[in-house]
Amino acid sequence: MAKVDELQRMIAAAGNIVAFTGAGISTESGIPDFRSPGGIWTRYRPIEFGEFLASAEARRESWRRKFATQATLDKATPNAGHRALSRLVELGKMPAIITQNIDGLHQASGVPDDKVIELHGNTTYAVCLDCRRRHELGWVKEIFADNERLPECVACGGTIKTATISFGQAMPEAEMARAHAATLAADLFIVLGSSLVVYPAAGFPMLAKRNGARLVIVNREPTEQDELADLVINAEIGATMSRAVGVN
Numbered sequence: 001m002a003k004v005d006e007l008q009r010m011i012a013a014a015g016n017i018v019a020f021t022g023a024g025i026s027t028e029s030g031i032p033d034f035r036s037p038g039g040i041w042t043r044y045r046p047i048e049f050g051e052f053l054a055s056a057e058a059r060r061e062s063w064r065r066k067f068a069t070q071a072t073l074d075k076a077t078p079n080a081g082h083r084a085l086s087r088l089v090e091l092g093k094m095p096a097i098i099t100q101n102i103d104g105l106h107q108a109s110g111v112p113d114d115k116v117i118e119l120h121g122n123t124t125y126a127v128c129l130d131c132r133r134r135h136e137l138g139w140v141k142e143i144f145a146d147n148e149r150l151p152e153c154v155a156c157g158g159t160i161k162t163a164t165i166s167f168g169q170a171m172p173e174a175e176m177a178r179a180h181a182a183t184l185a186a187d188l189f190i191v192l193g194s195s196l197v198v199y200p201a202a203g204f205p206m207l208a209k210r211n212g213a214r215l216v217i218v219n220r221e222p223t224e225q226d227e228l229a230d231l232v233i234n235a236e237i238g239a240t241m242s243r244a245v246g247v248n
């Protein structure tokens with residue numbers, strides 16, 4: 001509790017807070033951590049980007065997995081942790097949320113699209129890999145339901161993929177640049193629910209700290225970067241942040 005009070009004081013004193021969120025904030029909304037034991041990435045070998053491009057069967061398997069896990073995602077709603085961050089954005093104290101999550105729950109909690117920097121993309125819609133045109137999943141699902149037919153871009157005939165960054169796919173340059181700039185502008189950087197092992201994303205807390213920001217890590221388990229942090233809270237994110245920000 002004393003630690004949450006300290007976080008509350010740090011938030012009150014800060015002028016530019018950046019949140020960096022990982023799977024831990026979404027597990028509190030019922031979304032499984034795909035990297036955790038028993039998660040889909042430990043049960044199935046991930047489909048790498050090169051394979052997805054090269055093989056129609058890999059593309060079919062990718063859509064099978066996507067639609068098999070869709071119901072869980074559809075049911076998930078933002079939790080108290082998302083709402084606390086949304087409130088800080090609304091108050092003008094949090095100009096950016098950098099996220100490793102692909103579930104769109106920050107936007108669902110009311111944070112404008114332009115305040116959410118998605119380092120690993122978004123799984124709630126699809127894009128054409130050639131012309132980047134957006135396509136909706138319902139449309140893909142209808143096509144795929146016809147004997148696992150693969151969708152093609154309505155504009156250019158290109159390959160359609162969920163708007164996520166796969167293993168082996170380049171990190172999105174614009175988002176990386178925005179995350180870099182937001183990190184350098186922060187005077188308080190709060191990591192929420194990331195074990196900080198996936199690079200280059202996990203480099204941002206270090207960058208913030210080196211640049212003079214105070215660093216807070218809220219995560220159920222210890223992380224690789226706890227030693228760098230000014231404050232570490234090993235507890236549930238929703239309960240911690242709703243108390244620190246004063247929202248339910």
Ligand SMILES: [Zn+2]
Nearest residue numbers: 128131153156
């Ligand atoms: Zn296209």
